[in-house]
Every structure is written in C-alpha cells, then in structure tokens.
Amino acid sequence: MPQFQANKLLEFCTSLIHGAGVPGEEAAIVADVLVDTSLEGLDTHGISRLPIYLTRIQNGRINAMPNIKVEKTAPALANVDGDNGLGQLVAVKSMQAAIDLAKEAGVGMVATKHSNHYGASSYYCKMASAEGMVGMAFTNTPSGIPPWGGRKPYFGTNPIAFGFPGKGQPVVIDMSSSIVARGNIILAAKEGKSIPEGWAIDSAGNTTTDAKAALDGAVLPMAGPKGYAMALAVEVMSGILSGSAYGPRVGWIYDDSTEPVNIGHSFVAINIDKLMPMDEFVNRMDNMVNEIKSAPKAAGVNEIFIPGERRTNKAKKRSQEGIPLNDQLLGELNKLAKEFGINELK
Amino acid sequence: MPQFQANKLLEFCTSLIHGAGVPGEEAAIVADVLVDTSLEGLDTHGISRLPIYLTRIQNGRINAMPNIKVEKTAPALANVDGDNGLGQLVAVKSMQAAIDLAKEAGVGMVATKHSNHYGASSYYCKMASAEGMVGMAFTNTPSGIPPWGGRKPYFGTNPIAFGFPGKGQPVVIDMSSSIVARGNIILAAKEGKSIPEGWAIDSAGNTTTDAKAALDGAVLPMAGPKGYAMALAVEVMSGILSGSAYGPRVGWIYDDSTEPVNIGHSFVAINIDKLMPMDEFVNRMDNMVNEIKSAPKAAGVNEIFIPGERRTNKAKKRSQEGIPLNDQLLGELNKLAKEFGINELK
Numbered sequence: 001m002p003q004f005q006a007n008k009l010l011e012f013c014t015s016l017i018h019g020a021g022v023p024g025e026e027a028a029i030v031a032d033v034l035v036d037t038s039l040e041g042l043d044t045h046g047i048s049r050l051p052i053y054l055t056r057i058q059n060g061r062i063n064a065m066p067n068i069k070v071e072k073t074a075p076a077l078a079n080v081d082g083d084n085g086l087g088q089l090v091a092v093k094s095m096q097a098a099i100d101l102a103k104e105a106g107v108g109m110v111a112t113k114h115s116n117h118y119g120a121s122s123y124y125c126k127m128a129s130a131e132g133m134v135g136m137a138f139t140n141t142p143s144g145i146p147p148w149g150g151r152k153p154y155f156g157t158n159p160i161a162f163g164f165p166g167k168g169q170p171v172v173i174d175m176s177s178s179i180v181a182r183g184n185i186i187l188a189a190k191e192g193k194s195i196p197e198g199w200a201i202d203s204a205g206n207t208t209t210d211a212k213a214a215l216d217g218a219v220l221p222m223a224g225p226k227g228y229a230m231a232l233a234v235e236v237m238s239g240i241l242s243g244s245a246y247g248p249r250v251g252w253i254y255d256d257s258t259e260p261v262n263i264g265h266s267f268v269a270i271n272i273d274k275l276m277p278m279d280e281f282v283n284r285m286d287n288m289v290n291e292i293k294s295a296p297k298a299a300g301v302n303e304i305f306i307p308g309e310r311r312t313n314k315a316k317k318r319s320q321e322g323i324p325l326n327d328q329l330l331g332e333l334n335k336l337a338k339e340f341g342i343n344e345l346k
Numbered sequence: 347m348p349q350f351q352a353n354k355l356l357e358f359c360t361s362l363i364h365g366a367g368v369p370g371e372e373a374a375i376v377a378d379v380l381v382d383t384s385l386e387g388l389d390t391h392g393i394s395r396l397p398i399y400l401t402r403i404q405n406g407r408i409n410a411m412p413n414i415k416v417e418k419t420a421p422a423l424a425n426v427d428g429d430n431g432l433g434q435l436v437a438v439k440s441m442q443a444a445i446d447l448a449k450e451a452g453v454g455m456v457a458t459k460h461s462n463h464y465g466a467s468s469y470y471c472k473m474a475s476a477e478g479m480v481g482m483a484f485t486n487t488p489s490g491i492p493p494w495g496g497r498k499p500y501f502g503t504n505p506i507a508f509g510f511p512g513k514g515q516p517v518v519i520d521m522s523s524s525i526v527a528r529g530n531i532i533l534a535a536k537e538g539k540s541i542p543e544g545w546a547i548d549s550a551g552n553t554t555t556d557a558k559a560a561l562d563g564a565v566l567p568m569a570g571p572k573g574y575a576m577a578l579a580v581e582v583m584s585g586i587l588s589g590s591a592y593g594p595r596v597g598w599i600y601d602d603s604t605e606p607v608n609i610g611h612s613f614v615a616i617n618i619d620k621l622m623p624m625d626e627f628v629n630r631m632d633n634m635v636n637e638i639k640s641a642p643k644a645a646g647v648n649e650i651f652i653p654g655e656r657r658t659n660k661a662k663k664r665s666q667e668g669i670p671l672n673d674q675l676l677g678e679l680n681k682l683a684k685e686f687g688i689n690e691l692k
Contacts, residue, residue: 206645237480241616
C-alpha cells in the first residue's frame with residue numbers, strides 16, 4: 001500500500017477541501033483533523049472520509065462556506081449553530097469556544113447544532129489538553145443501536161470522550177456506546193464470515209452470528225443495558241440539549257437524501273489550573289500512568305496500555321513511515337484532485 | 347421481611363445519625379439520601395450502609411462534625427474539602443455548590459476531596475434535575491477492577507452518572523465501570539455457586555467461573571477495555587482532579603484501618619434554561635422517551651425501560667408498601683438505637 005508523509009497529505013487534503021469551495025484557512029483546519037486521525041491509525045475516521053465529504057459539498061448537502069455562529073449565553077456556556085458546515089470545522093470552532101470560556105469561567109461548555117460527522121472525538125479533547133484543560137466531547141451519529149429490549153436501531157453509536165493533560169502525551173479516552181463498529185459486521189458479511197455471539201441482533205431482535213442478518217437488524221450496545229444507557233446520555237448531551245436532530249432523525253451522509261444530517265455535539269473544557277497547580281495535576285497523572293504500566297500482568301499479557309497509548313504509538317510510527325492509503329481511496333482522492341485542477345497525490 | 351414507611355425510616359435514621367454525633371440538620375440530609383436510595387430498591391447503597399457509617403463515626407474514622415469548605419475558584423468552579431464527613435453530606439453540599447454556580451455561570455463544577463462513600467450517585471443527579479439542570483456525578487471507590495491486561499485491582503468500580511429533567515420523572519443514568527457488582531460474587535461464593543464466564547479473573551489473571559477464586563482475583567470491567575477506560579476517566583475526574591486519594595490508596599471503610607478513606611468526587615450542573623427554553627428541552631426529552639417506550643420490541647420482551655425507570659417504579663411501590671429491612675440489618679440498627687437511647691424501630 002502506498003504511504004505518504006503527514007505534511008504532504010496535510011497540504012494535499014487542504015488543497016482538495018479548498019478546491020471544493022471551503023476557504024483556505026478553514027480547509028486547513030479540517031485537513032489537520034483528518035490527517036491527525038489517520039496518523040493515529042484510526043483510518044475509518046480520517047482521510048478515508050474525505051471523498052464523501054467533498055461529494056456532499058458538491059451536491060449541496062454540506063455547506064462549504066458556513067456562517068458558524070457562537071452565541072455566549074452565560075459566563076461558562078455557549079450555543080453554536082454550525083450552519084451545516086463540515087463537522088470537523090464546526091467541532092474545532094466549538095471546542096475553541098469552550099476553551100475560551102473556561103479561561104475566564106473555569107469551565108466552558110458548548111452545545112452545537114446543525115453540524116455534520118466530525119470524525120474522531122479524540123482530536124477535540126486533545127485541543128483542550130494542549131491548553132492545560134480536561135476536554136470532554138459528546139456527539140450523536142446516525143442510528144445504529146436499539147434501546148435495550150428493542151430490535152430496531154434508535155441511537156447512534158454515540159461516543160463519549162475525555163482528554164487529560166499528562167507528562168508528555170495526554171491521556172485520551174474515546175469510546176462508542178456500541179459493542180463493536182458496524183464496519184466490522186459489513187466486512188464479515190462481505191467475506192461471508194460469521195460474527196461472534198453478542199455483537200448483533202437480527203430483524204426479529206434475536207441474537208445472531210450471521211453477519212448479513214445482523215446488517216438487517218442492529219448492532220448491540222456495549223455491556224448490554226449499560227451501553228444503552230450511555231448512548232441515551234450521549235444523545236441528550238449532544239442531540240437533545242443542542243437543538244439538533246436526535247435518534248432516527250439524524251441523517252446519514254452516505255444515503256441519497258439532500259437534507260442536512262443535523263448532527264449535534266457538545267464540548268466541555270475544565271481549566272485545571274483553577275482547581276490545583278498544573279504541575280501537581282500532571283505529576284498525579286504521571287504517577288497513576290506509571291503505576292498502571294507497571295501493574296502485575298495477567299498470564300500471556302506483555303504490556304498494559306493506557307487508553308490512547310496505542311494511537312500515540314501508531315502516530316509516532318506513521319510520522320516516520322508515512323500514512324498508508326489504499327488504492328481505492330487514492331483513486332477517489334486523485335479523481336477529485338483532477339476535477340479541481342490540483343496536482344495528484346503520488 | 348418487616349417493612350417500614352419511608353417517613354418513619356427517615357425520622358429513625360435521622361435520630362440514629364444524630365445520636366452518633368452528627369448535628370440534626372446534617373443528619374437529616376444523610377438520612378434523606380439513604381432512605382431515598384432504599385426506596386428506589388438500591389438496597390446495597392441505602393440504609394444497609396448505616397451501621398458501618400455509624401460504627402466508623404464512633405471509632406473516629408469518619409468525622410461527625412466536619413467543617414466542609416467550599417472554595418469558589420472561578421465563576422463556574424469550586425473546590426470542596428469534605429473534612430472526612432459522611433459522604434452523603436459532603437456530596438449534597440458539593441452538588442448544591444455546583445448548582446449555585448450554574449445559576450449564574452451556566453455551568454457549575456465542583457471537585458471534592460476528603461470525603462467518604464457517598465452511596466448512590468443518582469440522588470445528586472436528581473438534585474440538579476429538580477433545579478432544571480443536567481447533573482453529572484463522578485466518584486472513585488476502593489479498588490475493585492484491574493487495568494485491562496492486569497491481574498490486580500487498581501481502579502474502583504468508579505460509577506458515572508447523569509440526571510436529565512423530564513416530563514414528570516427525570517431520566518437518571520447511573521452505572522459502574524465494572525461488569526457486575528462485587529457483591530454478586532461474594533454471594534455466589536457463599537452459596538457455593540459458580541459465576542458466569544467473563545465476570546472475573548483469578549489471582550493469576552485467568553478468567554474464572556469459580557466464585558472463590560474470583561474473590562482472590564478481580565472483577566472485570568464492563569465491556570472489557572472500554573470499562574477500563576471508563577474507570578480511568580472517572581478516577582481522574584474524581585480522584586486525581588480533586589486532590590483526594592486515587593487508585594489503591596482509596597481506603598475501605600470495612601477494614602480495620604483508622605485512616606480516613608479520602609474518597610474523591612466531582613459534580614457538574616448545567617443550567618439548561620441558558621441553552622434552550624426549559625419547555626422545549628422537556629418536550630424533546632418526553633418525545634424521545636415516548637419513542638423509546640413504543641419502539642419495536644425484540645422477541646420475548648414485554649416492555650422497554652428508560653434508564654432509571656425501574657427504580658422510579660420501585661419507589662412508587664415502596665412508598666405504598668414500605669421499605670423492607672432484613673432481620674440482621676434491623677437488629678444492627680436497633681442495637682445502635684439502644685446504645686444512643688433512641689426508640690427502637692418496630
């Protein structure tokens with residue numbers, strides 16, 4: 001698989017997004033989120049999403065030049081209307097607003113409506129960590145999982161994410177409410193393989209190991225009723241509280257509808273320095289991390305990882321070796337490049 | 347099993363707590379949390395804890411007359427030092443402080459150290475909901491679950507909880523990071539029963555169905571690595587950020603140590619009315635709840651429950667029928683009553 005240096009991809013993606021009509025500075029923001037996500041190995045949420053985003057800008061389903069409105073409603077609170085801009089752009093502006101609020105108020109929270117798929121939550125949490133703050137991010141997504149006891153998807157795979165400053169790398173936690181990404185089931189169905197018991201139900205609501213039947217049914221929440229409760233909490237924090245779509249009203253960017261998907265997010269930033277000296281916080285984090293890393297291991301385990309550590313390791317590796325793009329993705333990107341009169345990626 | 351009306355228990359528990367040296371008004375606060383929790387059927391976290399709390403006040407491990415200090419450090423932020431008071435008292439004062447901050451700032455967050463076991467998180471989230479706010483509560487607990495890949499407990503069963511105002515009842519989400527309460531394994535061991543695969547590991551870190559071996563090992567996190575990540579996030583939000591004990595330093599009230607357990611919590615209150623009109627929020631919540639309740643059900647399912655709904659139903663039932671107390675608990679409570687010169691519960 002061809003591999004590309006991150007800075008080359010950043011430049012290329014910025015040009016592509018700009019080529020689709022997004023102003024240069026804003027295109028660079030979106031490209032940075034996508035490349036950072038791919039750098040960390042989360043290929044499903046990074047550059048691989050660019051073709052559909054740009055296609056949706058071209059056919060008017062995503063707004064290339066949104067007028068993103070940040071309305072401060074209290075010292076620690078703001079509403080954001082994303083005006084149907086690219087989710088990454090709307091999310092960066094929203095988290096920045098939360099951070100700005102937290103500088104004065106100690107905490108900042110932003111509820112964001114009229115947005116789009118924002119990729120990986122971890123990026124926005126890292127923005128807060130880089131400013132010495134705890135970051136939290138909530139987003140809804142198109143329906144994927146049923147309420148516990150139901151058989152039709154209602155909630156999205158609704159992730160919750162936290163970022164905490166650490167010594168060196170921040171500690172980033174980013175997890176969906178579903179037991180597994182739907183992509184794994186799609187892949188199994190394509191390959192004619194079965195899926196593990198407990199991942200999904202069929203259209204009648206019975207648990208199934210048949211990947212095709214699972215695609216007609218629903219992916220199950222993580223940890224059964226707990227994942228359902230988590231999906232609901234995230235839905236309220238992102239969809240209900242922001243005034244965006246919620247539940248099955250959230251649109252899916254891959255279908256042929258022309259309606260905005262109207263995804264909702266919320267972001268929280270907590271100014272640690274107003275609670276304890278930053279040095280003390282970082283030392284406590286570092287001590288905890290060291291204790292976990294050196295904890296007694298279960299049989300057959302070589303290393304205990306801190307949440308987010310594998311992504312950081314992957315980013316180091318890919319910073320040197322480059323980010324792999326498969327031929328199909330590369331073809332799609334270069335087709336768009338040609339269309340926009342931009343140098344192809346080689 | 348003998349059953350008692352909630353108001354009678356409230357009076358009795360208040361007298362008992364006051365009898366142990368806690369001022370009357372503060373005793374009433376603690377009693378209200380305990381009775382409300384038992385009313386909702388969460389017997390493991392309610393009145394059943396009172397004997398150990400009072401015993402620990404008697405032997406000086408919990409402070410009957412704490413000087414709880416709330417220090418506002420920014421418009422939306424405060425530190426609380428619980429001065430080793432009863433966890434329920436410290437938590438109520440802390441959430442009240444978060445609510446007060448949120449009235450002006452839109453959001454209020456409080457990080458609390460030097461506290462004790464606070465019982466069920468749901469009570470504090472409901473305090474926020476009753477004020478038209480989103481409530482969040484985080485607490486650490488004595489070590490129970492290992493980091494993923496480890497074989498010794500490090501994190502507590504660290505719950506995360508949310509409360510959202512609704513039409514009629516609030517929607518309350520309250521879940522631990524562990525796959526199951528340790529109490530279930532203790533019970534299985536007592537009864538010589540095996541436990542399901544996936545609940546626990548033995549002291550070597552191998553998964554086990556032997557309840558006794560599990561007690562020498564550790565309870566597993568919910569959803570594998572996700573529950574580990576959640577436990578870590580809650581540990582930072584409660585233990586690290588507040589300056590309290592964290593990880594294995596958190597004390598266990600049932601052992602013979604004389605050291606304060608130094609549990610940490612944090613609480614967040616979000617003033618919904620500053621984001622959207624309260625009516626609109628409640629209508630959106632109600633619409634979501636109705637959609638979930640009427641969603642297509644899986645085979646064999648009679649009703650889909652909203653998180654917290656079963657507890658609310660139980661509270662209605664117990665409001666009429668009374669709260670059952672088993673003979674052992676009743677005996678312990680009445681022994682203390684006799685000691686304090688209070689009328690026994692009959």
